[in-house]
Amino acid sequence: MTWLITGGAGYIGAHVVRAMIEAGEQAVVFDDLSSGITERVPAGVPVVRGSVLDRPKLDRTLAEHGITGVVHLAAHKQVGESVEQPLRYYHENVEGLRVLLEAVVEAGVSSFVFSSSAAVYGMPDVDLVTEDTPCAPMNPYGETKLAGEWLVRAVGRTHGLSTACLRYFNVAGAATPELADTGVFNIVPMVFERLTRGEPPRIFGADYPTPDGTCVRDYIHVADLADAHVVAARKLATAPGTDLTVNIGRGEGVSVRAMIDLINEVTGYDIAPQVDPRRPGDPARVVASADRISAELDWKSRHDVRAMVTSAWEGWVRLHPEAARD
Ligand SMILES: NC(=O)c1ccc[n+]([C@@H]2O[C@H](COP(=O)([O-])OP(=O)(O)OC[C@H]3O[C@@H](n4cnc5c(N)ncnc54)[C@H](O)[C@@H]3O)[C@@H](O)[C@H]2O)c1
Numbered sequence: 001m002t003w004l005i006t007g008g009a010g011y012i013g014a015h016v017v018r019a020m021i022e023a024g025e026q027a028v029v030f031d032d033l034s035s036g037i038t039e040r041v042p043a044g045v046p047v048v049r050g051s052v053l054d055r056p057k058l059d060r061t062l063a064e065h066g067i068t069g070v071v072h073l074a075a076h077k078q079v080g081e082s083v084e085q086p087l088r089y090y091h092e093n094v095e096g097l098r099v100l101l102e103a104v105v106e107a108g109v110s111s112f113v114f115s116s117s118a119a120v121y122g123m124p125d126v127d128l129v130t131e132d133t134p135c136a137p138m139n140p141y142g143e144t145k146l147a148g149e150w151l152v153r154a155v156g157r158t159h160g161l162s163t164a165c166l167r168y169f170n171v172a173g174a175a176t177p178e179l180a181d182t183g184v185f186n187i188v189p190m191v192f193e194r195l196t197r198g199e200p201p202r203i204f205g206a207d208y209p210t211p212d213g214t215c216v217r218d219y220i221h222v223a224d225l226a227d228a229h230v231v232a233a234r235k236l237a238t239a240p241g242t243d244l245t246v247n248i249g250r251g252e253g254v255s256v257r258a259m260i261d262l263i264n265e266v267t268g269y270d271i272a273p274q275v276d277p278r279r280p281g282d283p284a285r286v287v288a289s290a291d292r293i294s295a296e297l298d299w300k301s302r303h304d305v306r307a308m309v310t311s312a313w314e315g316w317v318r319l320h321p322e323a324a325r326d
Pocket residue numbers: 006007008009010011012013030031032033034035036037050051052053072073074075076077092096115116117118168169170171186
């Protein structure tokens with residue numbers, strides 16, 4: 001198999017490319033470099049600069065590289081931005097996917113892995129979120145992921161494409177410091193940024209119905225997530241007609257306060273958090289049931305939250321050497 005990895009120069013995509021290569025698969029990256037960095041892509045892996053909205057470029061790339069499977073990570077992912085620019089998010093994330101699927105069907109590609117998100121669930125009122133928990137996204141970003149899943153499944157059924165929709169929970173960490181997330185959109189880098197500036201990390205709401213009053217989330221190490229892509233891709237390649245939708249999480253809830261305490265400990269800082277009012281649309285608890293992926297793909301996460309914070313911090317200090325503590 002030769003896999004086209006869209007968004008392969010991004011934070012998660014670069015980890016997926018690395019994991020695929022280490023597993024002996026062939027990979028080609030297709031990325032418009034809007035937030036991707038080519039230096040993240042391992043040497044020897046071709047990088048085609050292009051948008052998934054560019055059908056002629058997709059057609060050429062699929063044909064020239066003899067692509068037989070696609071892992072589609074390319075997307076825009078900022079919730080707040082999606083509220084301000086819904087047309088752009090639907091265009092990039094849904095129309096881009098539609099154009100890509102058209103090219104994929106035309107080229108006779110057999111397998112398609114789609115990056116979905118726990119954002120499809122919105123505010124689930126359950127202890128553990130299973131894949132059968134009703135989807136009710138709370139913002140245009142989550143809507144584009146749910147619409148994307150519908151599109152992927154519909155095309156899979158009609159055109160005989162094996163598909164997997166992977167619903168990532170909160171992704172953190174880095175396999176190596178160079179592959180660390182450079183964005184500051186998730187709690188771990190957001191806390192790093194505050195500590196580096198000598199400012200208290202922020203907790204948005206400490207009056208939720210959770211053990212310590214702060215929101216509870218499920219964190220997954222990006223290297224484990226990348227391994228799950230390899231296992232999913234192989235399943236699709238060996239089992240035509242697969243139509244799989246799975247959560248990728250650890251099934252373990254970690255509160256915002258516990259995460260900030262751990263980050264202080266790992267980084268050597270000791271700055272107590274400040275409590276601010278709740279943000280609208282933040283669910284109290286979102287923790288995955290990881291049973292289905294374990295049963296269907298025999299996959300389990302290997303890294304704990306400490307490993308995520310430690311590896312993310314090494315990446316942060318590489319970019320912000322002034323942050324390091326003795
Ligand atoms: N980071 C998370 O916590 C998280 C959680 C759930 C789901 N996801 C999903 O995982 C995927 C990857 O996210 P990430 O965190 O690596 O983000 P990222 O911004 O680092 O990576 C996205 C990549 O896609 C590329 N890209 C964007 N639009 C493109 C287009 N039209 N054509 C070609 N390339 C394009 C960017 O240049 C970038 O390299 C996204 O689909 C995102 O929605 C991420």
